[in-house]
Amino acid sequence: MNIIEVENLTYSYPAAKSPILRNISLTVEKGDFLAVVGNNGCGKSTFCKTLNGLIPHFTDGDFEGSVKVDGLPTLEADVGTLACKVGYVYQDFENQIVRPTVLDDASYACLNYAMPDYIKKGRQALSMCGLEGRESDYIWQLSGGQTHLLALAGVLSLQPDVLILDEPIAQLDPGHAGKIYEVLKELNEVHGKTILVIEHHTEYIADYCKHVMLMRDGGVAWKLPTAEALRRVEELKECNIFPPQVTIAAHKLKQEGKLSKEQSLPTTIPEGKTAFRTFSFYPDATPKKKQAAAGEAIVEFRGVSASYRSVKGDDRAVFDGLNLEIHRGEKIALIGSNGAGKSTLMKMMVGLRRPSAGDILLGGESIQKMGTEQLSRSVSLVYQNPEEMFIKDSIRADIAYAMQVRGVKNWSERTDGLLARFRLTQLQERDGRLLSGGQMRRASLAIGIALNPQILLLDEPTANLDIATRKEIMQTLSDLRDITETVLIATHDMQLVCEWAQRIVVLCGGKVVADGPRDAIFGDSALLTAVGIRPPEIFTMGQALDSRALCYTIEDFLHHFKELPQ
Amino acid sequence: MKKKLSENILDKFSIDFLRNQVLKNAYGNDDTVIARLDPRILLAWYLFFGLTPWFVSDLWFLSACFLLVLVTTVLARVAGLVLLLFAVGVFTQTGYLLIVSLFFGGDASTIIPLLILTLKVATCSLASVTVFSGLDPDRLSNGLMWYGCPERLSFSISYAYRILPMLMEEFQNILLSFRMRGNAPAHDTFFGKIRYLFYQVKIVMHAFYPLMLNTAKRSRTTVEALEIKGYRYAAVNKTVKKMKLASLRVTYNDWLFLSVSFLLVAVAILLSTLF
Numbered sequence: 001m002n003i004i005e006v007e008n009l010t011y012s013y014p015a016a017k018s019p020i021l022r023n024i025s026l027t028v029e030k031g032d033f034l035a036v037v038g039n040n041g042c043g044k045s046t047f048c049k050t051l052n053g054l055i056p057h058f059t060d061g062d063f064e065g066s067v068k069v070d071g072l073p074t075l076e077a078d079v080g081t082l083a084c085k086v087g088y089v090y091q092d093f094e095n096q097i098v099r100p101t102v103l104d105d106a107s108y109a110c111l112n113y114a115m116p117d118y119i120k121k122g123r124q125a126l127s128m129c130g131l132e133g134r135e136s137d138y139i140w141q142l143s144g145g146q147t148h149l150l151a152l153a154g155v156l157s158l159q160p161d162v163l164i165l166d167e168p169i170a171q172l173d174p175g176h177a178g179k180i181y182e183v184l185k186e187l188n189e190v191h192g193k194t195i196l197v198i199e200h201h202t203e204y205i206a207d208y209c210k211h212v213m214l215m216r217d218g219g220v221a222w223k224l225p226t227a228e229a230l231r232r233v234e235e236l237k238e239c240n241i242f243p244p245q246v247t248i249a250a251h252k253l254k255q256e257g258k259l260s261k262e263q264s265l266p267t268t269i270p271e272g273k274t275a276f277r278t279f280s281f282y283p284d285a286t287p288k289k290k291q292a293a294a295g296e297a298i299v300e301f302r303g304v305s306a307s308y309r310s311v312k313g314d315d316r317a318v319f320d321g322l323n324l325e326i327h328r329g330e331k332i333a334l335i336g337s338n339g340a341g342k343s344t345l346m347k348m349m350v351g352l353r354r355p356s357a358g359d360i361l362l363g364g365e366s367i368q369k370m371g372t373e374q375l376s377r378s379v380s381l382v383y384q385n386p387e388e389m390f391i392k393d394s395i396r397a398d399i400a401y402a403m404q405v406r407g408v409k410n411w412s413e414r415t416d417g418l419l420a421r422f423r424l425t426q427l428q429e430r431d432g433r434l435l436s437g438g439q440m441r442r443a444s445l446a447i448g449i450a451l452n453p454q455i456l457l458l459d460e461p462t463a464n465l466d467i468a469t470r471k472e473i474m475q476t477l478s479d480l481r482d483i484t485e486t487v488l489i490a491t492h493d494m495q496l497v498c499e500w501a502q503r504i505v506v507l508c509g510g511k512v513v514a515d516g517p518r519d520a521i522f523g524d525s526a527l528l529t530a531v532g533i534r535p536p537e538i539f540t541m542g543q544a545l546d547s548r549a550l551c552y553t554i555e556d557f558l559h560h561f562k563e564l565p566q
Numbered sequence: 567m568k569k570k571l572s573e574n575i576l577d578k579f580s581i582d583f584l585r586n587q588v589l590k591n592a593y594g595n596d597d598t599v600i601a602r603l604d605p606r607i608l609l610a611w612y613l614f615f616g617l618t619p620w621f622v623s624d625l626w627f628l629s630a631c632f633l634l635v636l637v638t639t640v641l642a643r644v645a646g647l648v649l650l651l652f653a654v655g656v657f658t659q660t661g662y663l664l665i666v667s668l669f670f671g672g673d674a675s676t677i678i679p680l681l682i683l684t685l686k687v688a689t690c691s692l693a694s695v696t697v698f699s700g701l702d703p704d705r706l707s708n709g710l711m712w713y714g715c716p717e718r719l720s721f722s723i724s725y726a727y728r729i730l731p732m733l734m735e736e737f738q739n740i741l742l743s744f745r746m747r748g749n750a751p752a753h754d755t756f757f758g759k760i761r762y763l764f765y766q767v768k769i770v771m772h773a774f775y776p777l778m779l780n781t782a783k784r785s786r787t788t789v790e791a792l793e794i795k796g797y798r799y800a801a802v803n804k805t806v807k808k809m810k811l812a813s814l815r816v817t818y819n820d821w822l823f824l825s826v827s828f829l830l831v832a833v834a835i836l837l838s839t840l841f
Contacts, residue, residue, distance in 0.1 A: 058793055083794045095787040098795070100593065100704065100728050112796035114805045138593055140731060154795070309586040352742050376746040387780050388739040391747075391772065402747035433779055447747070 003161055003194050004028035004051060009065035011046065011055060019062070020046050022218040028196070030161070033188045035205040035226070036198045038215035039239045040436065040466055044198045045091075047215065048164045050074065051196075053082035070161055080113060087155030089148070091166040091198075091464075096151045102126065102142070103135035106153040113158070125157035126150075128191065129183055144338045145176025149183065156187075163187065164196045169204065170464045173337045173492040174534035177201075181208050200466045202244045203537050206230055206267040214239065231265040240468035245538035246272040249554050258563060272541050279561040281546035295328030298455065298486060299349060304358035306344055318344045319510045321358065326455075326486065333501035334490040337532055340507040342490035343384070346457045349488075351375045376402075380453035384460040386444035390432030395424060395443045398432060402450050414450070422446045422476065438469035442476060449484060456484040462493045474499065495536045498522070498552035506531055519550050581738035585731050587647040591699050592727045599819075600642040600700035605709025607820040608697050611827060615693040619686045625678070626841070628685040630834030634827060635692035642700030652691050660684045703727045712811050717801045736780055740773045 006026040012019035020043045028034055036044050049055045053074045056063040067074045069085050090096050099105035107122025115121060126132060129149040134142070142150060148168060155163065165184070169177035185208055187193045199205055205212060205226060212229035214221040216239055222229075230236070230243045233251040242248070246266050253259035259275070266272040301324040307315040318341040326332065334342050347353040348360060351372045360367045367375060383389055392398045399418050403411035419425045422442040427435060432443050441461060448456060461477065462470045474496055480487065491497060497504060497518070504521045506514040508531045514521055521527065522535050525543075538557050542549035551557040595601055600608070619631055639649075660683045667676045698706065707720030748769065753762035792798075800806040 052794065054790055054793070058790060079793055080796050080799055083796065088794060090787045090791070092784070092787050094732075095784050096791040098725060098728060098788065098792060100724065104704070109795040111809060112800035112803075112806060114800075114803055114809065116809070118809070139728075140589070309582070350746060352746075371750075372745045373748070373750050381746065383739060383743075385739070387783070388736065388776075389743050391740060391743050391776050393775075402749075405747075405749040407749075431779075433783060451747075 001030045002027040003030040003032075003070055005066075005068040006050075007066045009047075009050060009067060010062070011050060011064070012062045013046075013059070014061050016061070020218050021050070024065070024218075024220050026213070026220055026223065028194060030194055031188070031192055033184070033195045033208060033210045034197070034223075035209040035212045036196060036215060037200070037202075037205070037212060037236070037239070037241050039241075040469070042215045042239075043218045044215055045166055048088065048166065048196060048198065051162065051164060052086040052088050053077060053079045054088075083109065083155075083160070084113070084158045085160050086162045086164060087152075087158065087160040089151050089155060089163070089165045089168065091170060093148050093151035097139055097147065097154065100138055101135075102131065102137045102139065102150055105139065105150060106131075106157050109154060110157050118157075121157045121159070122153075125153040128156055128187060129153040130179070143176070145172050145179055148172065148176075148180060152180075152183070160193075162194045162196065164198075166198045167200065167464075168197060169199075169201060173532070174494070175337055175532035177204070178534070184208065200241070202230060202236075202242060202247075206244050206247075214241075227264075227267050227271075230267045233265070240466065242467045244268070245536060245554055245557075246541050249538060249541070249557050250275055252554070252558060269537070269541055269544055273544055276541075276545055276561065278563050279545065280564055281542075281549045282560055282562055283548060284560075295330075297325045298328050298363055299326040300324070300361040301345075301348075302359045302361065304348065304355040304360060306341075306348060306353065306355050317510060319355075322511065324505065324512055324515075326488065329485050331481065331486075331500065331502045332488045333497040333504045334488060334507060335492070335494075335497060335504060335531075335533065336507035338492075341510060342507060343459055345507070346381055346459055346488070346490060349455070349457060350379050350381045352381075376453075377451060378453055379455045379457065380448045380451060381457040382444050382448035382459065382461065384463060386440040387433055389444045389447050393431055394429045395419075395432045395435070395446075396428035398443065399446050399450050402447070406451070408451075418446045418450060421479075436469075437465050438472055441465065441469070441473050445473075445476060445480070449480070453484065455486045455488070456480070458487065458489045458491075460491055460493075461489060462491065462496055470496075494534060498536055498539070506533070518552065522552075523550055581734050581741065584647070585734040585738070587645045588727075588730055588734070591645040591648055592703050594645065595643040595700065596702050598641060598643050598700060600638060600696060601702060601705070602819065603701075603823055604814055604816045604820045605701055605705045606712050606814060607816060607824060608701060609709050609713065611824065612693055612697040615827075616690050619689045623682055624838045625682060625685075626838035627831070627834045628682060628689065630830055630837075631689045632685050632692070634830050635689055635696060638696040638700070639692045642696050644695055644699045648695060648699055652695060656684065656688050656691060659687050708811060708814060711807065712814060717807065721797070721801075732784075733777070733781060737773060737777050740776050740780075741769065744769045744773060 004027065006024050009021055009024040010019050011021040024047065036048070038044050046055065050067050051069060051074070055061065056075070057079050069082065072081070072085065074082060097105050099108050103119070103122050103126065106126050107118045110118035110121045123135065126135060129152050131146065131149055131153060134146070139147065139150065168180050172180065181204055184195055188195050197209070209226050211223055212226050213223040214229070214236070230247055233243050233247060236243050244267055246269060250259055250265045250272070254261070254265070263275055266275040301322050304319055304322040305317065306319045307317040310316050334345065336342055344353060348355055351367055351370065354368070362370070362375070362378065390398055392401055396415060396419065400411055400415040403414060408414065419428050422445060424439070424443055424446065427439060432440060435443065445461070462473050465473060470493070477500060489496070489501070502517065504516065504518055505512055506521060506527070513531060514524070514527050522539060528535065536552065538554055539550070539552055542551035542557055542561070545561065549560060551560055615631055615635055619628060622628065660680060664677065664680045664684060667680060703724045707723045711717060711720045750765055751758060751761045753759045
């Protein structure tokens with residue numbers, strides 16, 4: 001049975017010149033788990049909003065064709081009726097939560113639609129999302145992943161048949177991301193919900209979704225079973241979608257003629273194990289060259305403790321006696337789950353947060369005695385949320401601001417240089433907030449290095465970006481290597497960690513639990529499980545084939561795994 | 567100590583601290599005696615103690631009322647910042663007059679009227695503090711709704727508390743951007759300090775523009791989510807109102823609270839007629 005039937009849907013936003021959705025016809029079966037993929041701006045979110053009636057009931061525009069959900073035409077039903085059939089979780093889900101406590105928010109919609117058993121429905125939704133026991137908590141006590149689950153529970157309480165999630169895991173660490181998908185899987189399999197996700201992470205699509213729909217220029221290019229869809233490597237790459245690394249590796253091997261034509265491309269690790277069964281691992285003949293000795297320590301954390309004020313009861317400790325040394329010229333990745341204190345550590349280094357005990361030394365001097373203005377000459381922090389760095393009305397003014405007020409000579413030329421380096425010259429008069437995700441990120445990086453800091457701190461530089469933009473930012477980051485001596489990145493993005501970092505610091509429970517080069521961290525499987533790190537897929541693939549293999553990139557993998565001579 | 571005092575206002579009075587105090591004030595004391603009272607009873611109680619002191623000038627009566635609201639304020643465990651604001655408020659309203667009049671040869675005849683005025687202001691303020699700070703915003707808005715205040719007002723109250731911490735965090739980050747990238751004037755000398763203060767006030771004002779734009783960007787999702795969650799339906803639906811108010815219940819404690827208040831006022835009136 002089809003739960004969603006779309007016929008010849010064409011839609012354009014008010015005052016838009018051309019339609020954003022063009023002639024879409026589609027059916028989705030009840031019980032499907034469908035991934036919607038496509039380039040940025042191809043109309044994925046717009047399409048999903050036609051399903052719950054926000055378009056055209058809330059946002060006007062030219063709407064042609066018909067959309068039926070569970071046999072009900074959306075043009076005839078109102079938003080309330082449709083909300084009981086289709087639930088929608090936004091990408092910026094925290095703005096979707098309107099009530100202060102957990103149970104309150106979960107049952108709020110049911111209350112508004114005057115359902116007498118609203119509390120019970122809210123509780124049921126919470127237990128489906130694994131939030132039992134948190135009913136009376138306040139929403140700011142939840143972690144990022146739990147907040148997402150709450151947003152999901154809020155729409156689930158109306159017991160819709162269809163759930164739509166816009167990039168559910170973009171802001172989450174791998175542990176929480178896995179949890180979200182496990183919940184979705186159960187909703188799909190046990191409770192029979194039809195689920196649509198807009199998703200860039202093809203590893204998750206391969207593991208969880210049943211079908212994939214590719215959108216291109218406002219139309220549906222195709223809808224296929226997941227495995228078949230992910231094997232269309234070239235077509236996906238044209239739309240800036242990157243298939244799982246295992247698939248890409250196999251695809252390359254096939255192109256080089258090293259994998260037989262009959263072998264279908266693997267999309268998951270178990271499939272990869274079968275596909276690569278004839279391959280074996282060839283270690284490097286020459287031992288890796290030793291890393292250059294570390295420079296002198298420029299930042300030292302000595303027994304640093306820090307805590308947050310809590311609304312009730314005792315303060316919550318983030319660090320308790322943290323010790324860490326950062327040396328000149330190092331490229332460090334700081335990893336750990338949401339709430340492990342990565343951002344706090346960075347804020348302490350720029351003096352925005354003072355430690356409650358212990359001391360932080362910068363170049364041998366305690367930063368307690370330095371003001372923020374003085375510190376920011378040597379250390380620069382780029383926030384996770386670039387919007388908070390835009391304090392002027394154009395990005396040119398934003399980049400120039402720090403140099404201008406400090407009377408840096410030839411600040412105007414330097415601004416021109418930075419704009420050109422980050423490919424922002426065309427956009428220089430625009431307000432930063434109105435740029436696309438990748439452009440905002442580039443602008444915030446330009447602002448961060450404007451004062452030529454000795455140490456650059458980047459908080460989640462690749463979060464919330466689609467894979468293509470992420471690759472672009474990673475390129476920008478490697479270009480930065482030569483400009484800024486010492487760089488520290490806090491991130492969940494293990495591909496970035498593997499390809500960029502020389503040293504990895506793992507934070508967990510307010511302590512440094514591991515510290516070393518990537519082989520030491522990713523080679524320690526007990527540590528990975530304990531802290532909840534999910535290495536890049538190709539690394540896991542290599543490990544599954546041979547435990548000696550430490551392949552961080554597809555190139556590494558292709559280099560080290562060769563077919564046995566017959 | 568001197569050095570600490572001269573540290574800048576943003577350090578002393580950080581947004582982080584403010585945010586914490588707002589949250590503490592709204593939700594940090596939901597397990598107190600006052601918070602467990604029925605909001606309707608408490609609002610009626612407030613109506614009495616917020617209004618009558620203005621019309622009565624009897625010292626006995628006013629002192630008794632003041633003592634009572636002082637006790638309820640303690641019971642409500644009001645956040646420190648609110649109490650500080652209260653103290654500053656009362657002092658600037660009338661308290662300073664009391665001191666000034668003493669300096670310039672005032673005697674009992676000047677002190678008594680001023681004391682009465684101060685007591686009036688203090689009683690009303692503390693009664694407000696007890697009710698509006700002791701109740702969490704949701705119970706407060708339910709109580710207001712029962713008395714017929716529009717749904718929109720009560721939603722606004724609880725939503726304001728939901729959004730305020732987020733706004734403050736955003737504001738804090740924008741201010742930090744200014745601090746990291748700006749160049750504050752040196753503040754070792756007295757004039758430097760004054761310049762520095764002006765600089766900081768200027769920064770706070772400048773920070774509003776990005777804050778507003780960022781908030782506008784966020785609120786799009788919230789507006790759509792409210793629409794989906796049926797906020798507009800509920801606003802005109804009588805059944806929903808009933809369901810919301812069904813959780814309100816007058817208990818034994820409420821009557822006890824009212825009786826104690828009543829008894830105290832009665833005793834005060836009795837005393838004032840006796841003496």
